[in-house]
Amino acid sequence: MRKVMIALALVGAASPVAAQVVTREVKTADYEFSYAYPAAAGRIAGLKAWLDADRSRIQAKAARDGVAARREARQSGYPYHRYSFDKTWKVVTDTPRFLSLSGDSYDFTGGAHGSPASHGLVWDKAAGRRLDPKAVFTSLPAFQTAIRIDYCARLKTEQVKRNQGDLSSMNACPPLKDLTVLLGSTNGRAIDRIGLIADPYVAGSYAEGAYEVTLPVTRAILGAVKPQYRGAFAVRG
Template sequence: MSQKILSLLVIFLIFTSCRDEKSEAGVKQVKGDTEALSFYEESFLPKDFEACKTEKCPKIRVNYLKFREDREAAKEMNSYNQERLIKIFNNTEVASEAENVKAAVSEFIQDFQNFKRDFPEAQAEYEVEISQSVLSQTKKLLVLETNFYLFTGGAHGYGATRYANYDITSGELLYKKDLFSDLDAFTEFAEKEFRKKYEIPEGENINSNGFFFEKDSFALPENIAVTKNRVILVYNRYEAASYAEGELKLSFPKNKVSKWLNY
């Protein structure tokens, strides 16, 4: 009798160990020059939504990161990240008012299904694809990179790269004014590099080669990443040039611009 109990106990311990291992399998850590942050991927496909079980759905491939909220900074980063992800869906006709990412995807599905009911002969298909990765982590800064593509009909969809720089200690989302100690000096440097790369002579209008900076004045892009070794600038489509020009990118060694950086 005791032998049977012992056998059952061994089986139980093996099962529990396997279960715990499985629950931790999706948790990853990003290690930089500071304490590691644990995160996991949250994913959504059409099969995850009830609305897709009875009607046709758009193409959905959503993968984003959530940090394990074992510290206040991680909670802040998750909050900012979710807010930024929801804004991706503001490229549709009606801006999303969703409270979380899954709700935003549900709205996207509903928009598509309403469109198909109103225009059953229309060939247009909707599509959303989102992916995220940790681009860099240092003692002070964590940088997330988000790539997305959204299509709701028309000649083409819209895709973009977005960077988010977070203060490791506070979890605060940092803006250009926070990243640079001398934003004007860095902007002047970046303009010289931009002109050099795109062959715009000094003294000529910055838009002379077909760019369309507002008021004919160079400006930094919305997307800046301050990584461990580099500072990366990305102008997404329509930000400084036509859709056909695609993404415009500048990248500088960090030691070359460190005198203007706070991080």
């Protein structure tokens, strides 16, 4: 019989926006699955519905794939290494206009290692709908133009550090379409910083891990924000 555990856990009680996490964990002979999101997201009906649907969709796929892989291993006579998937959403910031979340996931389907990935999500309180963080900008080219020089310079500094100065192994500065974008705030009132995550293989090898760069919102970045969202942003510095 499948064992399902649903729990509420306190995480960072000093931070009201991330005080609780709703977690579902499943473990069977075929697969392991874990999905969590903050209670702040669970209190918004529309966002909760999307998160629960996302959880159900991913769990169903993990179950199907695990059953099929275990059957194939048994038929082929080799050991089965149980498939696993976990995804955790956390609050980046909660401003009057936006609830911004970041997501981390890890998918293991055999092989030498699993696949980590990052995700970004924004709930627009005024419109009552979910947005990809990139959707608040007029276009990807406009946003990329506004950040590219600063982003690439900061990324290169981190690449040099991780590669101990060996420039020959460094990847080129990746395009914005390959990055996860997070909307952040230093004061909880307006979006004044942008997080840019390059997952493994995007800006470096798997061993290098993910590269995360945080940029302050500049006038150039603000100019790339769609007019209907500009009031929710603030130039920093």
